[in-house]
Amino acid sequence: MFSEEKLNKVKEIIARYPQGKQKSALLPVLHLAQEEFGGWLSAETMDYVASLLQITPIEVYEVATFYSMFNMKPVGKHVFEVCHTGPCMLRGSDNIIDYIKKKLNIGVGETTQDGLFTLKTVECLGACGYAPMMQLGKHFREHLTPEKVDEIINECRAKAN
Amino acid sequence: MGRKLLFDKAHIENIRYYDVYRANGGYDSAEKALKSMTPELVLEEVKKSGLRGRGGAGFPTGLKWSFIAKPEGVPRYLVCNADESEPGTFKDRYLMEFLPHLLIEGLLISSYTLGANSCYIYIRGEYAWIPDILEEAIADAKKNGWLGKNIQGSGFDLEIYVQRGAGAYICGEETALIESLEGKRGNPRIKPPFPAVKGLWDCPTVVNNVETLATVVPILRIGGEEYAKYGIGKSTGTKLISACGNINKPGVYEIEMNISVEEFIYSEEYCGGIANGKRLKACIPGGSSVPILPANLLLKTAKGEPRMMTYESLSDGGFATGTMLGSGGFIVLDEDQCIVKNTLTFARFYHHESCGQCSPCREGTGWMERVLKNIEKGKGKMSDIDLLWDIQRKIEGNTICPLGDAAAWPVAAAIRHFRDEFEWHVLNPEESQVRNFGLAHYADPLEIAAPAAV
Ligand SMILES: Cc1cc2nc3c(=O)[nH]c(=O)nc-3n(C[C@H](O)[C@H](O)[C@H](O)COP(=O)(O)O)c2cc1C
Ligand code: SF4
Numbered sequence: 072m073f074s075e076e077k078l079n080k081v082k083e084i085i086a087r088y089p090q091g092k093q094k095s096a097l098l099p100v101l102h103l104a105q106e107e108f109g110g111w112l113s114a115e116t117m118d119y120v121a122s123l124l125q126i127t128p129i130e131v132y133e134v135a136t137f138y139s140m141f142n143m144k145p146v147g148k149h150v151f152e153v154c155h156t157g158p159c160m161l162r163g164s165d166n167i168i169d170y171i172k173k174k175l176n177i178g179v180g181e182t183t184q185d186g187l188f189t190l191k192t193v194e195c196l197g198a199c200g201y202a203p204m205m206q207l208g209k210h211f212r213e214h215l216t217p218e219k220v221d222e223i224i225n226e227c228r229a230k231a232n
Numbered sequence: 233m234g235r236k237l238l239f240d241k242a243h244i245e246n247i248r249y250y251d252v253y254r255a256n257g258g259y260d261s262a263e264k265a266l267k268s269m270t271p272e273l274v275l276e277e278v279k280k281s282g283l284r285g286r287g288g289a290g291f292p293t294g295l296k297w298s299f300i301a302k303p304e305g306v307p308r309y310l311v312c313n314a315d316e317s318e319p320g321t322f323k324d325r326y327l328m329e330f331l332p333h334l335l336i337e338g339l340l341i342s343s344y345t346l347g348a349n350s351c352y353i354y355i356r357g358e359y360a361w362i363p364d365i366l367e368e369a370i371a372d373a374k375k376n377g378w379l380g381k382n383i384q385g386s387g388f389d390l391e392i393y394v395q396r397g398a399g400a401y402i403c404g405e406e407t408a409l410i411e412s413l414e415g416k417r418g419n420p421r422i423k424p425p426f427p428a429v430k431g432l433w434d435c436p437t438v439v440n441n442v443e444t445l446a447t448v449v450p451i452l453r454i455g456g457e458e459y460a461k462y463g464i465g466k467s468t469g470t471k472l473i474s475a476c477g478n479i480n481k482p483g484v485y486e487i488e489m490n491i492s493v494e495e496f497i498y499s500e501e502y503c504g505g506i507a508n509g510k511r512l513k514a515c516i517p518g519g520s521s522v523p524i525l526p527a528n529l530l531l532k533t534a535k536g537e538p539r540m541m542t543y544e545s546l547s548d549g550g551f552a553t554g555t556m557l558g559s560g561g562f563i564v565l566d567e568d569q570c571i572v573k574n575t576l577t578f579a580r581f582y583h584h585e586s587c588g589q590c591s592p593c594r595e596g597t598g599w600m601e602r603v604l605k606n607i608e609k610g611k612g613k614m615s616d617i618d619l620l621w622d623i624q625r626k627i628e629g630n631t632i633c634p635l636g637d638a639a640a641w642p643v644a645a646a647i648r649h650f651r652d653e654f655e656w657h658v659l660n661p662e663e664s665q666v667r668n669f670g671l672a673h674y675a676d677p678l679e680i681a682a683p684a685a686v
């Protein structure tokens with residue numbers, strides 16, 4: 072269940088659309104729910120969102136599964152989403168992915184045993200000029216080098232302690 | 233220095249904040265429009281400017297606006313397409329991050345012209361920090377009377393809302409975007425009806441790119457006629473180019489559409505040449521979906537004329553020897569890069585991003601990815617190259633939306649211009665795993681006979 076504050080946010084989002092078009096709030100509210108409820112969307116979470124927007128659960132499932140940013144299962148605390156599309160590849164993203172794999176001892180799509188890190192490869196994030204790069208939470212980490220990756224890993228570990 | 237119309241004030245510190253933007257002439261264009269011009273007059277200026285959509289297709293903006301239906305009592309909407317997901321493209325991000333008020337001012341003038349009282353900015357979900365910047369700017373504009381009710385006493389009302397996508401390239405296609413904005417899967421609609429008649433919530437809607445809408449501001453500032461004097465022919469004005477790949481200075485540049493491709497790549501003002509002293513092999517000048525060209529055809533057209541950074545010059549020669557300006561995502565490959573690998577990443581991208589509605593796109597993109605992967609890994613056969621050609625031919629033109637074409641073109645162009653490199657992969661399965669094909673003849677002095685159109 073959302074807090075009072077988040078419920079107000081939901082109301083504010085719904086107010087952006089004409090009367091009766093509250094379904095338009097689905098993507099923003101799913102983002103909010105994913106942030107609030109552990110970084111992924113469980114069936115309960117999606118049912119809850121459906122009830123908030125007065126739409127059927129299936130309308131939520133079919134949308135949630137369409138968009139790659141919605142996680143349908145739990146992910147690590149820190150998700151490294153490394154871009155490997157053309158422009159990043161030209162700038163050495165494969166090396167960065169290999170480095171992270173070795174460093175964290177996981178493959179793409181896997182999570183470290185302590186549940187701290189997940190490694191994913193993603194398609195172009197609109198940072199091609201600052202490649203190689205990855206998304207980490209809300210922000211982009213650009214011009215990646217092995218040293219920078221080390222720093223980022225340490226930074227995440229420090230946050231966990 | 234090339235003349236700037238969008239970035240002319242980008243160097244001013246804190247220009248992203250309202251006070252600084254306003255103190256430097258910001259909102260003057262909006263003031264002029266609201267206080268001294270009718271919507272029809274603004275539309276005339278935009279038509280005169282020759283502005284063409286900056287999202288990729290290059291459709292004349294004024295003409296597009298003139299199509300909007302105006303049934304009595306039905307609201308109209310302006311939707312700003314900030315989905316920016318075409319590989320190689322990152323220009324709109326720059327505008328929104330650093331010049332948010334320029335965009336808001338553009339949205340205000342455009343909404344006024346179209347008679348839209350609500351405007352939605354649909355921004356790709358991964359740009360997760362930018363909505364905060366935009367919302368702060370919207371709040372400041374509102375505080376200063378540029379949004380809300382009865383703006384500057386004009387009687388015109390406008391609200392702007394920011395909506396985040398959630399990771400789907402296809403939502404950049406305007407009808408998929410509208411579906412997504414309605415809280416649905418991003419499945420493109422069959423056209424007609426066009427959004428100008430039946431768009432968001434079945435109301436008349438105009439969808440324009442971020443850069444297109446921001447450009448309305450300088451057009452009103454200097455006038456449509458003056459704007460049209462920038463650039464060459466039908467490529468009027470300036471264009472943002474996001475340059476990336478193996479160049480010395482990747483970044484977002486505003487160019488006047490009158491410089492050559494060669495100047496853009498090699499001059500210090502722009503890309504600063506190829507990185508690490510390497511030679512230019514190939515370039516995809518307009519985002520991943522436009523045809524790749526080898527260096528020789530990139531710098532000069534098949535007729536031997538210098539290739540210019542304009543819509544017309546880049547497409548000179550059609551797909552046989554030309555390409556497109558597209559979204560301005562300018563991707564440069566140096567001599568060490570592998571065309572097969574590069575093409576594979578794009579095929580994988582389009583496969584990943586297909587919405588799955590049409591079978592040629594859904595099945596064809598996956599098939600192309602698999603075949604390319606085999607060739608890249610040294611497991612391909614000669615017949616695979618022809619197979620790839622056949623698959624892309626079967627996708628092109630046979631789908632609901634242009635994503636199918638966008639997936640087919642990069643593969644077609646790679647085979648058209650770099651077939652020997654594909655063949656080399658097949659014939660040298662082991663060597664191709666340890667080194668790349670190299671430059672071959674692509675950068676040879678420019679003695680090009682136009683290849684037969686295929
Ligand atoms: C698959 C696909 C993706 C697209 N992505 C974008 C995009 O990210 N941004 C954009 O402005 N236009 C994109 N477009 C073009 C839009 O459909 C539309 O033509 C454009 O927003 C119109 O604005 P403009 O006339 O100002 O360019 C895309 C088109 C297709 C087919
Ligand atoms: S061409 Fe591809 S992306 Fe476009 S509607 Fe068809 S399946 Fe969907």
Ligand code: FES
Nearest residue numbers: 154159196198199
């Ligand atoms: S290709 Fe990686 S951000 Fe565009």
